[in-house]
Amino acid sequence: xxxxxxxxxxxxxxxxxxxxxxxxxxxxxxxxxxxxxxxxxxxxxxxxxxxxxxxxxxxxxxxxxxxxxxxxxxxxxxxxxxxxxxxxxxxxxxxxxxxxxxxxxxxxxxxxxxxxxxxxxxxxxxxxxxxxxxxxxxxxxxxxxxxxxxxxxxxxxxxxxxxxxxxxxxxxxxxxxxxxxxxxxxxxxxxxxxxxxxxxxxxxxxxxxxxxxxxxxxxxxxxxxxxxxxxxxxxxxxxxxxxxxxxxxxxxxxxxxxxxxxxxxxxxxxxxxxxxxxxxxxxxxxxxx
Amino acid sequence: xxxxxxxxxxxxxxxxxxxxxxxxxxxxxxxxxxxxxxxxxxxxxxxxxxxxxxxxxxxxxxxxxxxxxxxxxxxxxxxxxxxxxxxxxxxxxxxxxxxxxxxxxxxxxxxxxxxxxxxxxxxxxxxxxxxxxxxxxxxxxxxxxxxxxxxxxxxxxxxxxxxxxxxxxxxxxxxxxxxxxxxxxxxxxxxxxxxxxxxxxxxxxxxxxxxxxxxxxxxxxxxxxxxxxxxxxxxxxxxxxxxxxxxxxxxxxxxxxxxxxxxxxxxxxxxxxxxxxxxxxxxxxxxxxxxxxxxxxxxxxxxxxxxxxxxxxxxxxxxxxxxxxxxxxxxxxxxxxxxxxxxxxxxxxxxxxxxxxxxxxxxxxxxxxxxxxxxx
Numbered sequence: 001x002x003x004x005x006x007x008x009x010x011x012x013x014x015x016x017x018x019x020x021x022x023x024x025x026x027x028x029x030x031x032x033x034x035x036x037x038x039x040x041x042x043x044x045x046x047x048x049x050x051x052x053x054x055x056x057x058x059x060x061x062x063x064x065x066x067x068x069x070x071x072x073x074x075x076x077x078x079x080x081x082x083x084x085x086x087x088x089x090x091x092x093x094x095x096x097x098x099x100x101x102x103x104x105x106x107x108x109x110x111x112x113x114x115x116x117x118x119x120x121x122x123x124x125x126x127x128x129x130x131x132x133x134x135x136x137x138x139x140x141x142x143x144x145x146x147x148x149x150x151x152x153x154x155x156x157x158x159x160x161x162x163x164x165x166x167x168x169x170x171x172x173x174x175x176x177x178x179x180x181x182x183x184x185x186x187x188x189x190x191x192x193x194x195x196x197x198x199x200x201x202x203x204x205x206x207x208x209x210x211x212x213x214x215x216x217x218x219x220x221x222x223x224x225x226x227x228x229x230x231x232x233x234x235x236x237x238x239x240x241x242x243x244x245x246x247x248x249x250x251x252x253x254x255x256x257x258x259x260x261x262x263x264x265x266x267x268x269x270x271x272x273x274x275x276x277x278x279x280x281x282x283x284x285x286x287x288x289x
Numbered sequence: 290x291x292x293x294x295x296x297x298x299x300x301x302x303x304x305x306x307x308x309x310x311x312x313x314x315x316x317x318x319x320x321x322x323x324x325x326x327x328x329x330x331x332x333x334x335x336x337x338x339x340x341x342x343x344x345x346x347x348x349x350x351x352x353x354x355x356x357x358x359x360x361x362x363x364x365x366x367x368x369x370x371x372x373x374x375x376x377x378x379x380x381x382x383x384x385x386x387x388x389x390x391x392x393x394x395x396x397x398x399x400x401x402x403x404x405x406x407x408x409x410x411x412x413x414x415x416x417x418x419x420x421x422x423x424x425x426x427x428x429x430x431x432x433x434x435x436x437x438x439x440x441x442x443x444x445x446x447x448x449x450x451x452x453x454x455x456x457x458x459x460x461x462x463x464x465x466x467x468x469x470x471x472x473x474x475x476x477x478x479x480x481x482x483x484x485x486x487x488x489x490x491x492x493x494x495x496x497x498x499x500x501x502x503x504x505x506x507x508x509x510x511x512x513x514x515x516x517x518x519x520x521x522x523x524x525x526x527x528x529x530x531x532x533x534x535x536x537x538x539x540x541x542x543x544x545x546x547x548x549x550x551x552x553x554x555x556x557x558x559x560x561x562x563x564x565x566x567x568x569x570x571x572x573x574x575x576x577x578x579x580x581x582x583x584x585x586x587x588x589x590x591x592x593x594x595x596x597x598x599x600x601x602x603x604x605x606x607x608x609x610x611x612x613x614x615x616x617x618x619x620x621x622x623x624x625x626x627x628x629x630x631x632x633x634x635x636x637x638x639x640x641x642x643x644x645x646x647x648x649x650x651x652x653x654x655x656x657x658x659x660x661x662x663x664x665x
Contacts (some may be wrong), residue, residue, distance in 0.1 A: 180374035183341050187438070189362030189386035198387070202378045 052257035071258035083241035086216035097159030102166035110174035128164035149231040158219040166211040173207020291442035298347035325496030367436035368445040375420040382416040410434040421502035444476040517649035533570040548612030571642035577618035580633040587635040
């Protein structure tokens with residue numbers, strides 16, 4: 001030890017070649033090629049979407065486009081933009097309803113003593129796998145009976161469909177927070193609200209964010225429920241409206257593509273915004289235990 | 290500062306009795322250590338004092354105020370958790386100021402208080418870091434600082450050093466003990482490490498299976514264990530426990546053990562005249578000496594064969610087979626002793642402990658008196 005300290009030198013490396021790990025091997029080539037082929041299957045439709053959206057005479061084929069902005073102008077007409085706004089309203093309400101309720105339920109499930117907690121949680125898990133469309137007829141009857149066939153009640157129903165899975169997502173996040181943290185805050189005389197707002201919610205944020213994204217996307221992409229439960233055409237969201245581009249005679253492929261891109265933008269933006277809280281979550285993941 | 294008393298406290302979880310009928314008085318300004326093996330109820334007792342668990346029966350008083358059902362926040366106590374329970378998303382500064390903020394204490398001097406506590410526990414310059422960016426020792430200091438900033442009536446520490454490495458643990462042990470001495474706040478410290486208990490506590494409560502077996506000063510616990518469990522739990526390596534035969538012979542108690550017969554003054558060792566004929570004899574490795582390095586008061590000789598040795602550097606513990614029974618003895622490190630060699634040991638009968646074989650209670654006079662005083 002001490003001899004090195006006096007010499008101020010990097011130690012003499014051995015004269016032999018350093019050990020190298022082989023970069024290429026047959027298995028690596030095969031597995032990467034397979035992955036590239038599978039990747040192409042996902043990439044080609046996306047490529048078609050972008051190409052068709054700026055093509056004058058877009059068809060179902062993938063081809064080099066004759067550039068035009070006509071498709072976008074068509075997709076941006078007031079009728080269609082209103083549909084996008086409707087989608088936004090529908091999804092935001094559904095997300096807020098589902099996430100707030102799911103957080104409160106998840107926290108209770110995680111921290112409180114609830115009789116038959118296990119069977120109840122299993123039921124919730126089972127419910128998250130049941131497609132809501134099988135209940136659409138009775139729900140329609142109920143809604144039409146009380147005169148709720150409009151955008152707001154539908155948004156709440158869409159939120160409810162996301163609830164079971166969101167409860168599960170958030171419960172797992174709450175479970176991961178050591179109880180000590182809440183007890184420490186409790187000893188500090190913090191109220192339940194303070195403990196939730198200053199400790200539990202910030203630490204559960206990654207879970208809440210994924211649950212919220214799930215809730216948003218769940219409502220954003222829904223077609224059947226709004227179609228059945230919203231009676232006024234002006235309140236219909238994007239997916240139902242997109243259906244209007246396809247009539248019995250022809251399909252306006254360019255407009256469908258342009259509208260699809262516009263329609264997917266909010267979700268992309270949402271992911272970008274939320275990715276910050278995901279990153280924050282990962283930092284916390286390596287925190288003190 | 291405050292005194293604490295547990296009166297007939299029970300804690301029952303479903304059908305499991307964690308704490309059966311606990312009575313304990315903690316004096317104002319005292320540093321008391323709860324020590325015992327895992328699952329002995331020491332942490333449960335601490336959590337009941339903190340208000341995190343409600344006793345099933347009995348009452349807990351702080352300064353003569355019944356706090357049995359008082360929520361934790363209103364007890365004016367501070368607790369350091371084994372996991373430290375630092376808020377990982379907050380900086381050290383926010384961790385320290387969280388308590389005063391939620392208690393809506395004046396914000397004007399909060400910064401000064403944070404700085405003062407940070408200096409006190411040696412966190413200066415780390416206030417803007419997150420807990421994940423701190424070392425184990427620094428996290429421990431934040432946890433201590435968070436307790437200190439409250440200026441509570443009582444400090445509760447739940448195995449605070451168990452996540453630190455050995456060197457740091459020794460260092461923090463001294464620091465916590467020193468801090469407590471300077472502040473003079475009543476402190477309850479839970480640990481399973483008897484060394485921590487012995488070095489830090491004014492008094493130590495030894496727990497086993499939910500019961501307090503003895504509450505005493507470290508020296509008394511070591512010299513006069515109230516029963517076999519305390520004798521073997523306190524001290525490292527543990528006390529040797531050997532079967533012995535006992536007979537009363539006038540003022541003397543005659544003991545047959547380790548292949549020899551020796552006698553002790555009966556009234557010094559045994560409370561009652563009605564003595565069992567079979568007892569368990571306890572002798573600490575420190576009290577079994579190598580003949581060449583023994584105090585002159587050691588008169589009783591025993592001989593055996595060395596079975597194993599274990600050196601710590603400053604001393605060597607030697608396992609000696611005496612008449613078919615293995616005993617651990619402390620030798621000086623310079624002793625040239627090898628496995629298989631013959632070893633001569635000497636001891637002073639006054640260093641012996643006698644326990645009833647069934648109950649494990651001591652037969653000795655003095656500790657019995659101490660126990661009566663505490664009403665255990």
